[in-house]
Amino acid sequence: MCGIVGIIHKNAGKDVNIGEQMTSMLQALKHRGPDSTGYAMYGEDNGNQILRFKVAEAADLEGSYDIHATIKERLETVNSRLTELGVKVVNKQSPTEYAHRYEVEFSGDMKKVADFVEDVEGVEILSIGNSLELIKDLGDASVVSHQYGLNDFSGTHGIGHTRMATESDVDIRSAHPYWAYPFSDVAVVHNGQLTNYWTNRRALERSGHRFSSDCDSELIAVYLADRMSQGDDLETAMKGSIDYLDGVFTYLVATKDQLGMAKDVMAAKPMVVYEGEDMIALASEEVAIRTLFDHRIETFDPYHGEVKVWQN
């Protein structure tokens, strides 16, 4: 059934520990999906691009004798390709053997970078952005946050997901959030099932979009990317998705300075919203939002076919 959360702080600068807040909310929703946990969080923009990518699946480490050599080889190929394109890596972090975070200086076409890097077998770009950091891995929120050191992450907003796999495999590739390739700083999490996934996927692929997984939720990210590439703002694109997507869904989308929510016309998937003066928090269940407060709060359910967008 999956659980999704979102949080956005208004007028709070970039110094809020949203990593800890997101972990707290996601851990409260562990019962909705123990397979994997993902974060898309928005931190300080220092002018550089943040490149999050993986060179293997977590499960690959146990499935092959020469995987360590393969990972090393893939990483070297990625590095050489970045150099070839003139991308200057100013900071490298490797939370795991297979997941990497590069801070890069580059003013050229990041889509070209993404395509060239993803051309390396087994390599997948998780996100590119000035402030977006997209992290996802197997396990619950406490495992992933500890593994990637997320409990100290400062920023303004974020979205997250706990996954119960129904439509595709239990792996990082199928975990949420999804980056809305090729748009910097756009990410999506989804709870539900889309029944016109393959039809719409084929149409989007024919128009040049790329899908990195077989997970139906990725369609939302690609659709929004397609609409925004044609000039729609986020809210307009999201409103269009209500008719475009068939099935049951509640999804959250985040950009550099916005957080949006959309719900299908059947209102078949839950969402609870807390709207305070300084903070908006959303979750599949109120129990997740309550972990942020030690006092009573006012919450509500959005309605069928409703789209809401908040600005930080």
Added chain:
Amino acid sequence: MAELRKETSQEMGLHEEQLKGRTQKKFFSIDESENLTYFHSFDVDTSKSATIDALDMTPREINREIRELMEKGIGDITVDNPMSRHGVGVGILNRLNLTFSDSLGYFGCGLIDGPNVHIKGRVGWSCAENMMAGTVVIDKNAGSTFGAAIRGGDLVCKGSVGARTGIDQKGGTIIVGGKTGAFSGFMMQRGRMIVLGDAGMNLGDSMYDGTIYVGGEVEELGVDCVQGDMTELDVRYLTEKLALYGMKSPRGVEKMQKHVSGKMLWNYANLEPNEKKLIL
């Protein structure tokens, strides 16, 4: 149980053999005393009070604590800090004054038969599902499938509720102070629903009995749901019922719209009362 006409019930495809009440005889024999009371139903004294601080308790621990207090005869229980937990206050089968000082999560107060519950906050999905009797009053908003399949009692939300309110409602009364979402009253079979605000699309879709009153705008009626005529009896009923909970229709009950089934379930109108019970 009255003997059913073989041909009617069998033609409906409900069963293959003629029903003669054997099930009822087996499970509700007057000679077997345990069949006359509910399992885990207690005699309580509402003048005896107790408070539970649920801050660090699991839902199971909260429910067990409520039961143990009822076993001791305590009839007025307050639960502090429920922290929006799921499945709390369920399966209470006797009179009890139960107060939650804050919000509940999903499936709160489900499967109850008799208690008077006051929730001083919000409730998540499926509040009071399958409620048989008693009252549940929520001060704030409620999630979807509010009062699913209730058979009796009064379920009151003073705020707004989500989608599919009263889905499969089989009796009792659901009152909503604000608006209600899509597919409210879906497959409603009996009872009353009173919505003082607006109602979302497909109101009363596939309903085949029961009444839905709406004080605001109806986005769209569902299949088989039609507008009925408000009578003096409706106005009197609504006035008195709402007064019980200190509620009023913003435009006056006389201006509320009444909605009923426009088309009975196949052969439903021709059924004997006992046969209807079999369906419901």
